[in-house]
Amino acid sequence: MPRARLQDVxxxxxxxxxxxxxxxxxxxxxxxxxxxxRVRSAAADLGYVVNAQAQALAxxxxxxxxxxxxxxxDPYFSSIAAGAxxxxxxHGRLVLLASTGRDPVAERKAVAAFAAHRVDAVIVAGTRWxxxxxxxxxxxxxxxxxxxxxxxxVGQPVGGGSVVRPPNAEGARALAEALLxxxxxxxxxxxxxxxxxxxxxxxxxxARAVRAGGxxxxxxxxDEFSRDGGYAAGDDVAGLARGAAGGEPPCVFxxxxxxxxxxxxxxxxxxxxxxxxxxxxxxxxxxTLRDHVPALSTVRIPLEExxxxxxxxxxxxxxxxxxxxxxxxxFDVVLRTSTASV
Amino acid sequence: MPRARLQDVxxxxxxxxxxxxxxxxxxxxxxxxxxxxRVRSAAADLGYVVNAQAQALAxxxxxxxxxxxxxxxDPYFSSIAAGAxxxxxxHGRLVLLASTGRDPVAERKAVAAFAAHRVDAVIVAGTRWxxxxxxxxxxxxxxxxxxxxxxxxVGQPVGGGSVVRPPNAEGARALAEALLxxxxxxxxxxxxxxxxxxxxxxxxxxARAVRAGGxxxxxxxxDEFSRDGGYAAGDDVAGLARGAAGGEPPCVFxxxxxxxxxxxxxxxxxxxxxxxxxxxxxxxxxxTLRDHVPALSTVRIPLEExxxxxxxxxxxxxxxxxxxxxxxxxFDVVLRTSTASV
DNA sequence: TCCCACTCGGAATGCGCTTTCCTGCACGGT
DNA sequence: ACCGTGCAGGAAAGCGCATTCCGAGTGGGA
Numbered sequence: 001m002p003r004a005r006l007q008d009v010x011x012x013x014x015x016x017x018x019x020x021x022x023x024x025x026x027x028x029x030x031x032x033x034x035x036x037x038r039v040r041s042a043a044a045d046l047g048y049v050v051n052a053q054a055q056a057l058a059x060x061x062x063x064x065x066x067x068x069x070x071x072x073x074d075p076y077f078s079s080i081a082a083g084a085x086x087x088x089x090x091h092g093r094l095v096l097l098a099s100t101g102r103d104p105v106a107e108r109k110a111v112a113a114f115a116a117h118r119v120d121a122v123i124v125a126g127t128r129w130x131x132x133x134x135x136x137x138x139x140x141x142x143x144x145x146x147x148x149x150x151x152x153x154v155g156q157p158v159g160g161g162s163v164v165r166p167p168n169a170e171g172a173r174a175l176a177e178a179l180l181x182x183x184x185x186x187x188x189x190x191x192x193x194x195x196x197x198x199x200x201x202x203x204x205x206x207a208r209a210v211r212a213g214g215x216x217x218x219x220x221x222x223d224e225f226s227r228d229g230g231y232a233a234g235d236d237v238a239g240l241a242r243g244a245a246g247g248e249p250p251c252v253f254x255x256x257x258x259x260x261x262x263x264x265x266x267x268x269x270x271x272x273x274x275x276x277x278x279x280x281x282x283x284x285x286x287x288t289l290r291d292h293v294p295a296l297s298t299v300r301i302p303l304e305e306x307x308x309x310x311x312x313x314x315x316x317x318x319x320x321x322x323x324x325x326x327x328x329x330x331f332d333v334v335l336r337t338s339t340a341s342v
Numbered sequence: 343m344p345r346a347r348l349q350d351v352x353x354x355x356x357x358x359x360x361x362x363x364x365x366x367x368x369x370x371x372x373x374x375x376x377x378x379x380r381v382r383s384a385a386a387d388l389g390y391v392v393n394a395q396a397q398a399l400a401x402x403x404x405x406x407x408x409x410x411x412x413x414x415x416d417p418y419f420s421s422i423a424a425g426a427x428x429x430x431x432x433h434g435r436l437v438l439l440a441s442t443g444r445d446p447v448a449e450r451k452a453v454a455a456f457a458a459h460r461v462d463a464v465i466v467a468g469t470r471w472x473x474x475x476x477x478x479x480x481x482x483x484x485x486x487x488x489x490x491x492x493x494x495x496v497g498q499p500v501g502g503g504s505v506v507r508p509p510n511a512e513g514a515r516a517l518a519e520a521l522l523x524x525x526x527x528x529x530x531x532x533x534x535x536x537x538x539x540x541x542x543x544x545x546x547x548x549a550r551a552v553r554a555g556g557x558x559x560x561x562x563x564x565d566e567f568s569r570d571g572g573y574a575a576g577d578d579v580a581g582l583a584r585g586a587a588g589g590e591p592p593c594v595f596x597x598x599x600x601x602x603x604x605x606x607x608x609x610x611x612x613x614x615x616x617x618x619x620x621x622x623x624x625x626x627x628x629x630t631l632r633d634h635v636p637a638l639s640t641v642r643i644p645l646e647e648x649x650x651x652x653x654x655x656x657x658x659x660x661x662x663x664x665x666x667x668x669x670x671x672x673f674d675v676v677l678r679t680s681t682a683s684v
Numbered sequence: 685t686c687c688c689a690c691t692c693g694g695a696a697t698g699c700g701c702t703t704t705c706c707t708g709c710a711c712g713g714t
Numbered sequence: 715a716c717c718g719t720g721c722a723g724g725a726a727a728g729c730g731c732a733t734t735c736c737g738a739g740t741g742g743g744a
Contacts (some may be wrong), residue, residue: 003489016724021702031722047485054399054700062395068440073424073629073646082415083713085441089448096457097409097439099427106431113436117394143389147345153545202424227633247738261633268635287415291569291607293635304415347730358694363732373692396730398700 013042018333024050065314066114066122067106072099075286076258076303079126080154083307091181091315093120098200102126104133111140121150122313124158125307127198134158152310156197162324163315164306168198170204171299175281176209178333179251179297183341184279187217188232188240190254190263192225199225202255202283207259209292220252222259230259234266241278249278251339257282257289257298264294264338279300279339285332295336302329348389353386388436396592398460407437407656408456408464409570411450414434414441416643418600422467422496433657436463444468446475453482463492465501466546467649469540476500491530494652504655504666510540511547513626513641513673517623520675521639524682527620529559530576530582532596532605534567541567544597544625562594562599572601576608580629583609583620591620595679597642599624599631599640604634606641608681621681627674644671 010020015038019031023039030036042048056062065088069077081097088095096119098110107124113124122144130132138159141151151161172184179187187210210217220240221234237252246249254260260282264274274280274294282289286299306329313325349620352362357380360375365381383552384390398404407430411419421440430437436460449466456464464486480501483493493503521529529552533545546572552559562582564575582592596602602624606616616622616636624631627642648671656666 007700016705018724019722025702027702030721035723041722047489049454049457049489050699050743051399053395053404055702056395057393057399057731058700058702063436070428071415071424072414075415075420075630078415078417078420078423081420081439082413084440086443091441094459095439097423097427097437098431099424100366101428112391115391117436137737145707147389147391197506216449230741263632288417288630290605291492293610324455349730360694361692361735367732369732371692377693393711393730396699397732398732399701400732402699413697428727 001195003051004048006048006050009039009043009046012046013038015039017229021027021190025055028112048335061203061273062118062119062120063093064117064119065096066098066110066117066119066197066310068082068098068100068110068122068124070100070102070126072097074258075288076183076256076284077125078292079287079303080307080310082312083304084123085307086304087308087311091311093311093315099266104130104136104140104245105127107133108140109145111137115144116146116151119149121152123152123154123310123314125154125310127156127196127197127212128158130195133334150314152313154306154310157326163326164309164313165326166198167299167307167328167331168201172202172255172299173209174331174333175253175297175299176206177213178335179279179281179339180210180213180215182335182339184248184251184339185215186244186248186250188237188250188252189217190222190230190252190259192218192222196225196334199255201305206253206255219271220279225256225259227258227262230254230262230264231264233259234270234272236265237263238267238270238272238276238332241272245277249276251281254280256280257284257286257296260294260298260338261288264296275338275340276342281339285334294338297335297337300332300334305329345393348392350386351381351388351390351568354388355380356560357381366390367397385478385560388565398415402460404460404462405435406450406456406459406461407435408440408459409437409651409663410440410442410452410456410466410599412442412444412468414439415631416446416600416625418598419467421629421645423654424523424650425646426465426541426653427649428646429650429653433653435653435657445529446470446473446478447652449475450478450482453486454664457482457486457489457491461491463494463497465494465652465656467496469498469538469654470500472537482489485512493634493654494647494655496652496663497670502666505668505670506641506651506655507670508540508648509541509641509670509673513625513675514544514547514597515551516673517595517639517673518548518557519555519643520677521621521623521681522555522557524677524681526590526593527557528586528590528592529557530562530579530592530594531559532572532594532601533562534564534571538567541597548595548597567598567601569600569604572596572604572606574604576605576612576614577600579605580609580612580614589618593620593621593623596622596624599626599638601630602638602680603630603634608637617680618684623681624671627676634679639677642674642676644673647671 100106141159153163157163282298285298442448485502495505499505624640626641
């Protein structure tokens, strides 16, 4: 059974194509009640399903939103995606998903594919790894924007689109202050050669705040900013703990929860107690943390909300005029077991 | 700057629309090398980006896959989504995501929206809660299929589409046998009034295998099949443990990892040791488990792979003929700390 | 030399829908 | 009675592309 077309509906209702269209697709001009009813029932009889592709072509608006994330199976991104998806539905949009596996090339390809599908806006979550990648992505986005598309970044601004900015510096500073207030003095930051702005911001703001508060802070080298990178840093951190044996346990700040989790896993293997021998704090408060042991101190940022805000910025008619929006979100410092004094 | 159309490219290259189309869009008929080059460079000069909507309309194939999941922020589903997404890219498709929050109405709406967008296939992951919902969804899918669409279910078959079936009964049986082999005798299954076939299958197969192996099995009522449902069951399980104090600790089987995690969280609050006072096993081996304490015994099923298989079935040209595919996936029983004897 | 079989490029049609423009009509005012 | 208003419905022109059909040109065989 071939699908019924709008023309079929119009024929069956004995009206013109134009009238049928007006009835079925939220036109500002509604025909008389009698016709409306005829068209409606004809459509129902035929099981008519509008063809969004044809609509998109005629209207030159697709109602599609493109969402590109590093890894959809990462709780950080899947939370953002959940919020974005929910908000999209509320706005009558559908979301096209691209999970790029942190591959800059895949990322650009995804943007290109979205552009081909004429998404109304593309939302990019997560930051790039090198300035080159940043630029390449920015170029892709700007080209897309030049052709009438819109872009929203969740994270570090890239290109000329709107941005939903997580409170990296503010959150890290507040976390440091809270830990200082809790009596911690000796800190270490998991850091490394990364040029990723998000992580640099968090690490720097944390270190500054610690020093300003009279604490001391060292650095533990980390090569890969991920769960496994945190795991690999476990041995160095264990060394740190041994160095401080007997005294106040040092407090390690991992710039993302996943790294903190990896770190703790390794520490457990090494027999280093958290928070007994070393305290650990993270950032993000990913949902996974809920049942993690020990409960991890962190900075909660509203991941779902960020997804929603990104969609709001993407569909916002105001912003269409040009001025891209920049929205900041709030945060909460949550101190849990992992930084408790024992 | 308005977007360049194929016509513009053709004009600039001094060829016809047809030729430009043949050059740029993998037609079986390729024009001569000279023209190809002219068209290519004209397209590059103009920054031409094909309009997938128009292509879809002309070809009556969109290259879109619709994926509907209960909750994209749930690691079970986000893993499947990751696999599906990756496979879709490999097949040159894009995936439209719908996260329904387990709302049957939202689920049907999502299928309808996908149908409107003429996705080549819709993939539904996760099972319904009541037969009515099942039927409603089946109706939506069948209607969609009647109009030429294809559907793939990951989980319990619903409607006439293909299905990727997790090894519910097989896995649960194997888990039971492994636990029996490890010396466990007294079991309890977290179960309840759910009509969800997936969970019934797992619970029943587990109980059967236990009895067949000479063990005994009781039931712990659970109202909500989720992390919080597992949490709520904690008190009853704790009672079970107290009843067995001194003897062999009972072994509780939760039909999904998330329930096991919730259960363990509550047990910890109650001071019931796992695995000391009670053993716990789950099902699925969601990625989250990697750093969970205690390490949870479970049945590993290849979540990403299931997503990939679903996409494969969706784009498979063979199946187009009619016979829907049914593919079974493998599993592994992994015994970890949570069921260790202490 | 003539014809046939092929190849190659272009014109034109159609995919399904929105929207502008136009026509016909009823109504109210003068 | 006449004309201007306003509105309802329909015809038709696209939206951007794939693809079928056609005509023209090319080469080879007889």
